[in-house]
Amino acid sequence: MSTNSVFEVRTEEAPTLPAPVSTSGVIGWMRANLFSSIGNTVLTVIGVLIAYSLIAPLIQFALIDAVWTGDNREACLPQDGGHSGACWAYVEAYFPQFIYGRYPTEEIWRVNIVYFLFAALLVPLAMPSMPFKRTNALLFLVAFPIVAYFLLTGLVIGGTVILPIVETAVWGGLLVTLVIAVTGIVASLPLGIALALGRRSKMPVIKLVSIIFIEFWRGVPLITVLFMSSVMLPLFLPEGVTFDKLLRVLIGVTLFSAAYMAEVVRGGLQAIPKGQYEGAMALGLRFWPMMYLIILPQALKLVIPGIVNTFIGLFKDTTLVLIVGMFDLLGQIQSSFTDPTWSTPSQGHTGYLFAAIVFFVFCFGMSRYSIFMEKKLHTGHKR
Amino acid sequence: MTENALRDDDLAADRSKMMISETDVAVEIKNMNKWYGDFHVLRDINLKVMRGERIVICGPSGSGKSTMIRCINRLEEHQAGNIIVDGNELTDDLKKIDEIRREVGMCFQHFNLFPHLTILENCTLAPIWVRKMPKKEAEEIAMHYLERVKIPEQALKYPGQLSGGQQQRVAIARSLCMNPKIMLFDEPTSALDPEMIKEVLDVMVGLAEEGMTMLCVTHEMGFARKVANRVIFMDAGQIVEQNEPEPFFTNPQHERTKLFLSQILHH
Numbered sequence: 001m002s003t004n005s006v007f008e009v010r011t012e013e014a015p016t017l018p019a020p021v022s023t024s025g026v027i028g029w030m031r032a033n034l035f036s037s038i039g040n041t042v043l044t045v046i047g048v049l050i051a052y053s054l055i056a057p058l059i060q061f062a063l064i065d066a067v068w069t070g071d072n073r074e075a076c077l078p079q080d081g082g083h084s085g086a087c088w089a090y091v092e093a094y095f096p097q098f099i100y101g102r103y104p105t106e107e108i109w110r111v112n113i114v115y116f117l118f119a120a121l122l123v124p125l126a127m128p129s130m131p132f133k134r135t136n137a138l139l140f141l142v143a144f145p146i147v148a149y150f151l152l153t154g155l156v157i158g159g160t161v162i163l164p165i166v167e168t169a170v171w172g173g174l175l176v177t178l179v180i181a182v183t184g185i186v187a188s189l190p191l192g193i194a195l196a197l198g199r200r201s202k203m204p205v206i207k208l209v210s211i212i213f214i215e216f217w218r219g220v221p222l223i224t225v226l227f228m229s230s231v232m233l234p235l236f237l238p239e240g241v242t243f244d245k246l247l248r249v250l251i252g253v254t255l256f257s258a259a260y261m262a263e264v265v266r267g268g269l270q271a272i273p274k275g276q277y278e279g280a281m282a283l284g285l286r287f288w289p290m291m292y293l294i295i296l297p298q299a300l301k302l303v304i305p306g307i308v309n310t311f312i313g314l315f316k317d318t319t320l321v322l323i324v325g326m327f328d329l330l331g332q333i334q335s336s337f338t339d340p341t342w343s344t345p346s347q348g349h350t351g352y353l354f355a356a357i358v359f360f361v362f363c364f365g366m367s368r369y370s371i372f373m374e375k376k377l378h379t380g381h382k383r
Numbered sequence: 384m385t386e387n388a389l390r391d392d393d394l395a396a397d398r399s400k401m402m403i404s405e406t407d408v409a410v411e412i413k414n415m416n417k418w419y420g421d422f423h424v425l426r427d428i429n430l431k432v433m434r435g436e437r438i439v440i441c442g443p444s445g446s447g448k449s450t451m452i453r454c455i456n457r458l459e460e461h462q463a464g465n466i467i468v469d470g471n472e473l474t475d476d477l478k479k480i481d482e483i484r485r486e487v488g489m490c491f492q493h494f495n496l497f498p499h500l501t502i503l504e505n506c507t508l509a510p511i512w513v514r515k516m517p518k519k520e521a522e523e524i525a526m527h528y529l530e531r532v533k534i535p536e537q538a539l540k541y542p543g544q545l546s547g548g549q550q551q552r553v554a555i556a557r558s559l560c561m562n563p564k565i566m567l568f569d570e571p572t573s574a575l576d577p578e579m580i581k582e583v584l585d586v587m588v589g590l591a592e593e594g595m596t597m598l599c600v601t602h603e604m605g606f607a608r609k610v611a612n613r614v615i616f617m618d619a620g621q622i623v624e625q626n627e628p629e630p631f632f633t634n635p636q637h638e639r640t641k642l643f644l645s646q647i648l649h650h
Contacts, residue, residue, distance in 0.1 A: 278458050279495030283509035283561060284484040286477075293508060297499050379499055379541040 061346075062086050062353060076344040086350040090342040098332055098354070101172015107164060110151045111175055117144055118182070126369060128376055141186065152179075168246040172327035174358070179246070180253055180328070181315045181362075187254045188314070189307070192261025193296065199266055210262070217259035222317055225252040230324035249321055257314045264306035268299035301377045308370035312363045330355050402594055403612065404434040408467070409565050409596040410455055415464030417450065424450050425461070426620045434564075437597045439607040439628075442617035443643060448600045451617070452567045455598070456487045469564055485513060488558030492570040494550045496542035496557070502529065503538040506557045514561065521560070528556040532586050548579025555586055566590065568599040602647060608632065616640045 018024075034044040065085025067076045069092075076087035091098070100108055121140040124130040152175075154165035171179070198210030217225075229248040237243075272295055280290040300307070322331035333351040336342070410432040417425040425447050432438060440448045453459040454466060457473055457480045466473040468483045497505050506525035510516040516524075529535045532552035534545075542550055551571055558566060568587065572580045584606050591597060591610045601607070607614050608628045615625040616637070624637045632648075635641045 275491060275493050275495040276497065279491065279497065281458060282456055282484060282487075282489040282491075282495075283557070284481055284513040285509065286481065289512050293512065294497055298497075301499065377499070379543060 060085070061349070068092075072341050073344045073347075076342070076346060078345060084344065084346045086353060087342070087344055087346050088350065090336075090344075090347055090350060091354050093342065094333075094336050097336065098173045098329060100175055101327055101332055102170040103166060103172070103175065104164075104170070107166055110163065110166075114148045114151050117147065118178075168244050171246065173332040174329045176246070176321065176326055177315075177318045177328040177330075180250060180318045180321065183250050184253045184257050184314050184318075185311050188257040188261050188310075191254065191258035193265050193300075195258060195262035196265035196269055197291065199262065200269060214259045214262050217256050218263070222253070222256050222320055223323055225256050226320060226324050228252075245324065245326065249324065249326060253314065253317070257310055257317075260310050260313075261307065264303050264310055265299065267306065268301075268303035269295065271302050272299050301374075304370050304374050304377075308366055312366055315363060315366070316359060329358060402435050407434040408432070409434045409436070409469060410598070411465075411467040412451075412455075413465045413467075415451075415454065415461050415466060417447075417454065417459065417461045417463075424620050425454070428464070428622060430615070430622065432565075432596060432598065434596050435594050436613065437591045437595075437611050438599070438613050438615060439611040440598065440600045440615045440617060441602060441604075441607070441643070441647075442623075446617040447620040448617045449569050452569060452598050452600055455565075455567060456484050456489055458489075485561060486563055487565045487567060488561060488563035489567040490551065490554050490558060490569065490571045492573050494542070494547075494554045494574075496550055496554055498542050501539050501541055502534075502545070502553050505542065505553060506560045509557070509561050525556070525560050528559045529553070531559070531589070532556045533582075546579060547575045548582045551575065551579075551583045552586055555583075555590075559590075565596045565598070568597065568601065570600050570602075572601065572603055604632070604648065616643065618643070 019028075035041045062085070066088050067085060068088050070076060070087075070089035071093075073090075075089055076084060078084035096105070096108070100111055103111055121136065121144055125133070125136045125140055130136070150163065152166065152171070153168070154161075155163040156165065195210050195214055198206045199214065201207045201210070226249060229252040230245055233248060234242065276294055276298065277290065280294045285293065318328050319330040321328050322334070327335060333355050337348055337351060408431060410430070412428050412430040415425060415428040416423070428451060430451075440452065442448050450459055454461045454473075455468060461473075469486050471479050471483055473479065473483060496502075497508070500508065503522060503525055506529065507518065507521040510521040510524060511518055514521075526535055526538065529538055532555055534549055534552055534556075537545055537549060537553070542553065545553065555571075571587070572583050575583065580603070584603060587597070587599070587606065588610055599606070599611075611628050613625055614628050614631040616623050616631075616635075616639075618639050624631070624635065624640045626636075631640075632644065635644055
């Protein structure tokens with residue numbers, strides 16, 4: 001072979017090498033996003049320090065120093081005068097109360113069935129890929145509430161006790177939180193949509209009634225609503241007529257959040273171009289099919305973040321029912337603080353931490369699901 | 384011939400196929416007046432459209448031409464005079480309005496497709512919900528018309544994924560799925576890029592050849608010349624001049640028509 005020849009033929013494949021560490025992978029990302037300049041490096045270091053100083057004590061308290069088992073306060077008392085960690089043993093001991101309130105122990109299976117049915121119907125309904133949506137929705141929105149009502153409150157037919165009556169006064173904990181939140185969420189959305197449509201209606205009476213309703217409920221604090229419904233309302237009712245306190249709270253919460261929902265939905269309706277109405281009308285669609293098929297699907301999709309915002313707000317507002325003597329999850333936890341059996345310095349912290357975790361799980365779940373649905377419903381038609 | 388070339392010859396329609404009824408009136412507008420608040424937008428409009436006629440309406444912006452054809456399917460309400468569509472007079476009677484809207488198709492400048500539905504769903508929606516047609520049958524009809532406007536392969540896409548010209552063709556197919564007797568076009572090519580105008584006009588010419596009664600608000604004078612049997616010029620809310628296309632373009636009578644034509648034809 002001549003040394004000066006330009007002839008060349010490759011005899012073996014050049015290996016594919018990974019990209020230099022400096023441009024790809026974790027190190028590349030960190031370089032680009034965290035340490036791209038001196039200023040950014042300083043900010044990164046400060047950020048890490050702040051995060052560490054917040055998270056480290058939390059982990060120390062909730063996991064490392066935590067007491068996981070024990071029968072009473074002795075287990076959770078601080079050792080050698082130091083700080084004590086979370087007293088999870090106390091949460092474990094009180095767990096049934098946090099979940100069911102003072103619901104009679106021998107009837108708790110009924111609540112469990114309701115929880116189970118709720119999850120079993122909601123999960124497939126929430127998954128777009130599952131079939132039988134219509135049946136599923138009917139079961140969830142019509143059959144389930146009826147079944148749940150009789151399971152939770154009891155059923156007596158003609159003097160024969162099939163399910164012993166359980167007064168709502170002994171309900172509590174997560175049960176009350178979920179009953180109020182789920183009823184409020186499920187009922188306030190359609191009511192809010194109706195109010196939003198009413199407020200945009202051309203018919204003056206409907207419009208006026210909707211405006212008055214929305215502005216009234218938005219103008220008063222929820223605490224006032226709850227207080228009025230449980231304390232004042234009985235004064236106006238005739239002798240002997242009583243509503244269940246939980247029912248009154250449910251109605252108050254639903255109407256209250258429906259007013260907020262109405263304004264969120266109205267925002268969505270206003271964002272729909274006039275051409276969509278005209279396109280639908282020109283095809284001969286009447287008002288309700290047009291709303292149901294064309295306008296609302298687009299409007300509601302636009303305001304998913306706002307709707308879920310209201311849902312989350314409603315879920316957390318359920319804690320206010322404590323003001324009228326009902327014990328939701330937070331109320332139940334607070335009421336357990338008075339028990340001397342578990343009275344330790346860390347009892348309050350542990351209880352509130354537990355409440356925070358439970359609320360966070362539910363609210364974060366709703367938030368993530370809404371983002372999932374937004375992506376799912378995005379049909380690449382942003383104009 | 385490149386597909387996108389916009390030449391008047393390409394739009395040449397076979398006029399011999401276009402039959403116009405002598406006796407059958409499709410739309411009749413008598414002494415119609417309309418106000419927006421105090422503003423008199425339409426003044427004493429009189430117009431008689433026979434079945435099978437193709438009418439092109441032109442005029443400067445704000446002259447009321449869109450408003451006039453939008454009155455025909457009651458997207459706008461007129462305050463005085465009569466509008467009789469296919470034998471039914473337009474009044475406040477919602478049943479009559481529904482009946483008329485079922486028989487009158489409309490295409491808009493901005494297409495107004497439903498962005499959350501696929502092309503096929505856009506086309507089947509009205510037949511299923513207004514005509515109460517079984518879904519399968521509606522889909523067959525929709526596919527038939529999508530083939531006619533030459534985009535059957537887009538049936539499962541969403542409007543946002545289509546070009547403007549394709550969207551307007553879908554909008555035409557969507558109207559045709561209702562098997563309308565009269566078609567209204569409100570500046571159907573004004574929002575389109577030049578290269579897409581022809582594909583839409585081709586579809587409209589095809590419709591005209593099949594004898595569809597059409598009222599088109601458009602500035603496509605080539606289309607007017609080839610397809611229309613009457614051109615109407617509107618200005619300031621009135622019909623100023625109407626004539627057959629040839630004399631209308633070659634020998635306009637009214638000063639305002641002359642000015643308008645000189646502005647759009649020689650620039």
